[in-house]
Amino acid sequence: MNGAVQLPLDLAELSFTASGDSLVRRTVLPSGVRILSEHVPGARSATIGYWVAVGSRDEQPHTFGSTHFLEHLLFKGTNSRTALDIAVAFDAVGGEHNAMTAKEYTCYYAKVRDQDLAMAVEVIADMLTSSVLDREEFETERGVILEELAMADDDPTDVTSERFFEAVLGDHPLGRPIGGSPETIQAVSRDAVWDHYRANYRAQDLVITVAGAVDHDVLVAGVIDALRKADWNLDTEASPVERREATGETIRRGSPLVVVQRPIEQANVLLGVEGIAATDPRRATLTVLNSILGGGMSSRLFQEIREKRGLAYSVYSFSPSYSDAGLFGIYAGCSPSKVGQVSELMLGEFRGLAAGGVTDEELRRAVGQLGGASALALEDSDTRMSRLGRSEITLGEFVDLDEALRRIDLVTPDGIRELAGELVSRELSIAAVGTVDEAAFDGLAESPALAE
Structure with a gap:
């Protein structure tokens, strides 16, 4: 194929x-x-x-x-x-x-x-x-x-x-x-x-x-x-329902900051922006970007926040996408007293992708990680069944492993930097749960992520 x-x-x-x-x-x-x-x-x-x-x-x-x-x-x-x-x-x-x-x-x-x-x-x-x-x-x-x-x-x-x-x-x-x-x-x-x-x-x-x-x-x-x-009439002709269109509808941010007070040991923090749709041609670029930023133990977030500073056990980024919209988010669980510092570090690493781009070594490592993970996932018939469903319902195309890897191989450092720049320019939202002082986020959620 x-x-x-x-x-x-x-x-x-x-x-x-x-x-x-x-x-x-x-x-x-x-x-x-x-x-x-x-x-x-x-x-x-x-x-x-x-x-x-x-x-x-x-x-x-x-x-x-x-x-x-x-x-x-x-x-x-x-x-x-x-x-x-x-x-x-x-x-x-x-x-x-x-x-x-x-x-x-x-x-x-x-x-x-x-x-x-x-x-x-x-x-x-x-x-x-x-x-x-x-x-x-x-x-x-x-x-x-x-x-x-x-x-x-x-x-x-x-x-x-x-x-x-x-x-x-x-x-x-x-x-x-x-x-x-x-x-x-x-x-x-x-x-x-x-x-x-x-x-x-x-x-x-x-x-x-x-x-x-x-x-x-x-x-x-x-x-x-x-x-x-079940007495379903299969003889009457009908066209399958149309797939959802990527309408490009403007999404208005709900809130720059939401804090839910809970008497728990850790603060759970998510910060991020509106992402891109599942059918966006830059989806492969975002996949690689996410891998470099927070997709594994060698990612920037893991190395900076957990390995170097010991501020969190769990820290990662993610990028769910839908037919006409998406999100890009960064998560960490940390001590309530460290929530401001950790949030600034997460946002700093996010901005760094737009300001300084990525290295050839980071790109090579991310491509290898994604290729291996994709191949291993397809050892399971559950993954293959789900791929068929998403292909039919959302994407309107079937992308096999070879084609997915080809698209990932085409991702460039310039493409990652440009997409990161677009993302960090969007309005930032923060959600946190725990014994959290809202003042810890002062200045972070008042403007687009690119703002200093």
Whole structure:
């Protein structure tokens, strides 16, 4: 495979060989259902995911948290299976099954031996198409989700992350917590979640991806059979839902500084700016930039703040991206008395990328790190399955390991310096949780990150 493979929504069949001689095939049914597989030579297991391109950002004000609520409910039983039946189906074969709700999609997935893939196809299809959303189970699960939110609120790193997203992204839907809040979960009704389910879980919304030991033709036949059992009309033609566009919508910062007082031993600090979208052509450059700044034990942040000064145990940078926006953040956990010093050091290293660029040795090391990490990750069928899903739902193209490494190899010191300059010129936000004096951040969050 040379270069990325485009995934047009109006192309019914597509097949190509990716790096490592894996065979990728894609079928778009007339109903709009998309089925992608990656056959990995020698694999004896497979990971399957049923994806719907609906996440927390798509909720209405009266249904905040309903996407995650619905994810829980689809495990609670269908017209033909109880919640115990679903659990037993996977436990009895030593499989793993779960789900994840994200800001732009929801995925129900399982990992099983090759001989059990047909079972996984059928059971997850039943869950996704035929859940009854029993009213009594709904109220029981409301309590479970409230406990989950309480658990997250007891974790200072989770609280810092949520406040950071809100501070950077403001009123943008991507800034909202995925799980909603205790208030919205208490308020949401079963009928509202049911309406959300029926409106968004349709044939044209569904993407199914499988990686590992998979025969594509058998997979397609199994999916069609499972969906027909649920009385889904697969004969009526419909186009797959369009992918989200990178609209370039202006994002207004929510707050320069958010401090949540908690009587804990460490201060948890996140500082950063608006990043770039997943489809931005500079994504490879940002990946390398992130690696150099805070992506490993040899990174600038780790060496300066932990190894040289001993001010933190955990310090790193990260760069989540979505269809039309992204963030770039730097995290550290440190003594409350050191929070000002650590924040200044983090910001100083961030600025240093724009002011002084990176060395050839740093670039070489980052390229090697990313190449090795990417190759190792693809030893797991979970990663390959997720890559197929993100390719189909968000990117509109499939990028294999060889193409990903080629793009990383094209990154230059000048490109890193230019992108760093753009990032540090954006408005800075800081979120902190702990016994923190707000005065420790004086001057840091009052202006763009580039300001001295």
